[in-house]
Amino acid sequence: MTASFLIAFVVGGLICVIGQLLFDVAKLSPGHTLCLLVVSGAVLDGFGLYEPLIDFAGAGATIPITSFGNSLTHGALQEAEKHGLVGVITGMFEVTSSGISAAILFGFIASLLFRSKGRP
Amino acid sequence: MDRQAYSQLEQQITPKPPLAVNLVKAFVTGGIICAIGQGIMYFYMYFFDFTERTAGNPTVATMIFIAMLLTGFGKYKRIAQFGGAGSAVPVTGFGNAMISAAIEHRTEGYVLGVGGNMFKLAGSVIVFGVFSAFIVALIKTILVKFGVVGW
Amino acid sequence: MVARGVIRFGSRPTIRAAAVAAGPAEKKNSPFSSQFDRLYDSELCGQKTNEQAHRQLIEDACDLALNKAEKTISDADYLVCGDLVNEMTPSNFAAASTGLPYVGLFSACATSTSALAYAALLTEAGAASLVLAGAASQHSAIERQFRYPIEYGFKKPENAQWTVTAAGIAAVTPHEQGYPSISQATVGRVVDYGLTDPLNMGAAMAPAAFDTFRRHLEAAGTEPEDYDVIITGDLGAIGTELFRKMATEAGYSVEEDRWRDAGKEFYGGDPAFFAGASGAGCSAAVYFSDVYNRMMEGEYRRALLMATGALLSPLTFQQGESIPCTCHAVELVMGEGENR
Numbered sequence: 001m002t003a004s005f006l007i008a009f010v011v012g013g014l015i016c017v018i019g020q021l022l023f024d025v026a027k028l029s030p031g032h033t034l035c036l037l038v039v040s041g042a043v044l045d046g047f048g049l050y051e052p053l054i055d056f057a058g059a060g061a062t063i064p065i066t067s068f069g070n071s072l073t074h075g076a077l078q079e080a081e082k083h084g085l086v087g088v089i090t091g092m093f094e095v096t097s098s099g100i101s102a103a104i105l106f107g108f109i110a111s112l113l114f115r116s117k118g119r120p
Numbered sequence: 121m122d123r124q125a126y127s128q129l130e131q132q133i134t135p136k137p138p139l140a141v142n143l144v145k146a147f148v149t150g151g152i153i154c155a156i157g158q159g160i161m162y163f164y165m166y167f168f169d170f171t172e173r174t175a176g177n178p179t180v181a182t183m184i185f186i187a188m189l190l191t192g193f194g195k196y197k198r199i200a201q202f203g204g205a206g207s208a209v210p211v212t213g214f215g216n217a218m219i220s221a222a223i224e225h226r227t228e229g230y231v232l233g234v235g236g237n238m239f240k241l242a243g244s245v246i247v248f249g250v251f252s253a254f255i256v257a258l259i260k261t262i263l264v265k266f267g268v269v270g271w
Numbered sequence: 272m273v274a275r276g277v278i279r280f281g282s283r284p285t286i287r288a289a290a291v292a293a294g295p296a297e298k299k300n301s302p303f304s305s306q307f308d309r310l311y312d313s314e315l316c317g318q319k320t321n322e323q324a325h326r327q328l329i330e331d332a333c334d335l336a337l338n339k340a341e342k343t344i345s346d347a348d349y350l351v352c353g354d355l356v357n358e359m360t361p362s363n364f365a366a367a368s369t370g371l372p373y374v375g376l377f378s379a380c381a382t383s384t385s386a387l388a389y390a391a392l393l394t395e396a397g398a399a400s401l402v403l404a405g406a407a408s409q410h411s412a413i414e415r416q417f418r419y420p421i422e423y424g425f426k427k428p429e430n431a432q433w434t435v436t437a438a439g440i441a442a443v444t445p446h447e448q449g450y451p452s453i454s455q456a457t458v459g460r461v462v463d464y465g466l467t468d469p470l471n472m473g474a475a476m477a478p479a480a481f482d483t484f485r486r487h488l489e490a491a492g493t494e495p496e497d498y499d500v501i502i503t504g505d506l507g508a509i510g511t512e513l514f515r516k517m518a519t520e521a522g523y524s525v526e527e528d529r530w531r532d533a534g535k536e537f538y539g540g541d542p543a544f545f546a547g548a549s550g551a552g553c554s555a556a557v558y559f560s561d562v563y564n565r566m567m568e569g570e571y572r573r574a575l576l577m578a579t580g581a582l583l584s585p586l587t588f589q590q591g592e593s594i595p596c597t598c599h600a601v602e603l604v605m606g607e608g609e610n611r
Contacts, residue, residue: 001162005155012154012210013147019205020146023426024137030208030425031244037209038249046256054176059157062176063183063210064150065245072253080261081271088257092250098177099184100246103215104238106188107222111234114192114223116411116421117314121478121517123464130466130474133512135429142426191422200424207424216424224420227320241423 004058011060034065041069071096142204149206157183184215191219217241276458277490283452284394287444289559290335292328294436302539306560308335314411314436325361325409328438330368333403340442347371348399351389353382354407354551379580380505382406383555384599388456390443407438408550417585430471432507432549439555451566451603457487459597469588472549473510476579479596481517483577487600495523499571502562504554504578505534507546533557554578566605574603
């Protein structure tokens with residue numbers, strides 16, 4: 001169990017290092033960086049490579065935003081397997097609705113509870 | 121001083137981001153966030169009826185809940201100033217993008233402000249995620265149909 | 272006409288009084304805070320929104336400047352000011368509550384000096400006996416418009432600058448003995464050296480500062496040594512160094528103590544504020560407190576104020592345009608300097 005924490009730490013940390021390289025070396029904005037990582041996750045799942053990474057690293061692979069791209073592709077492929085091409089469109093959010101719904105929900109709640117603070 | 125000479129001088133004087141330090145900070149911050157995620161995942165597996173596969177969803181939701189608290193109390197931006205991509209790349213960063221926009225635009229009302237601006241920053245991630253997933257899944261489905269690859 | 276874009280004020284309009292209202296980070300972190308006239312403990316200044324707080328600061332600075340000049344709002348003829356928020360609404364609303372004839376000026380962070388020059392013209396033309404002139408900014412209102420929501424986690428680089436929460440207003444009158452008076456102004460050209468990084472404004476603005484600096488000195492027939500202080504607006508640490516390098520290369524001798532920058536000094540060099548302060552209120556707050564006070568005390572007899580402004584919008588930045596910049600200069604003289 002300790003090993004799984006360590007693996008999650010290292011793999012998750014490394015994905016963030018890629019993000020930091022995109023910030024500092026490729027000079028991409030946060031928006032561009034995150035989009036690129038999401039697209040990478042989606043493409044990796046197309047090659048069937050992201051799921052093995054999740055099996056190996058657990059939260060180290062599911063917490064970074066790349067996992068969002070992976071889940072979208074994964075849902076689309078699952079449905080495509082059952083229903084053919086139509087499934088590509090209908091299955092997209094089959095696996096991954098929790099991130100978006102949680103963000104919308106907590107975003108709304110936060111707008112009720114909090115004000116922004118302009119301090120450093 | 122002409123433009124070219126100035127641009128050279130500017131690049132000399134503007135401090136370069138300390139790459140090694142930034143990478144280490146991103147690694148540690150991102151690693152810690154993922155390790156916390158791992159802990160929450162175990163929590164859902166041992167105390168509730170989730171499997172390793174299904175525990176991902178409540179974990180993500182919980183992480184975003186934590187991001188809400190940190191964002192609301194003004195701590196997330198401090199973590200980000202230290203961690204850079206380490207706090208932007210995990211799903212908590214996605215949550216922070218949506219939550220911070222929601223808080224910021226509260227003054228324009230719940231419908232036009234909060235509702236209309238929540239996806240201002242995070243929306244592009246969803247758009248590109250969905251579009252790339254569509255293309256990837258489409259190509260793969262066609263390839264499978266033609267028997268080039270298997271599922 | 273002295274030279275293109277240069278105005279010499281024969282009547283020597285006077286800054287009869289000046290006042291500054293500022294926010295909590297300025298109260299806590301600025302070495303100038305003891306010279307500010309009103310300090311708020313909340314970024315919202317008792318208002319509901321950041322934009323209302325912004326407006327409140329302008330109204331406060333107007334009131335305070337009038338009080339210090341021992342005048343009332345009915346003595347004032349014009350309000351000339353500006354800010355950075357959409358269509359300068361904070362200034363517009365503040366103007367509505369003062370009820371004064373109002374000219375909104377957009378020169379981005381260079382508005383403190385463009386407003387002074389405009390006010391001096393009104394007085395010189397005999398069109399006004401008292402003009403309130405100045406500029407303001409409010410951190411959260413500006414940041415959310417030009418960058419990201421305040422609570423968005425984003426690592427700012429060392430060369431970023433911190434938008435100040437402050438308003439500075441000067442009460443400009445026809446010439447009076449014993450107060451700093453405006454002898455010359457140079458209207459800045461818009462200079463674009465092709466820089467595109469909105470988190471490195473100082474570097475984008477330094478060439479504009481240097482352009483105005485050279486034009487002002489050439490028209491006035493002066494050398495940098497003739498001034499007790501040459502103070503730029505918000506070049507910050509990076510921009511200041513670039514400005515000095517440009518001046519050195521052109522053969523001017525730079526004197527560390529006399530060549531100041533309001534943005535670089537604003538937060539006392541605290542790295543939490545990166546390369547220093549920016550915002551329309553930055554130069555206004557320092558010019559209308561520290562610089563004004565030192566002139567009144569006789570420490571500065573001749574001062575060159577050069578507020579710099581980056582004339583970009585979030586739209587032009589996202590469309591990949593470069594950052595056009597400007598710098599307006601105003602020369603102040605005191606005492607013997609008056610009879611030059």
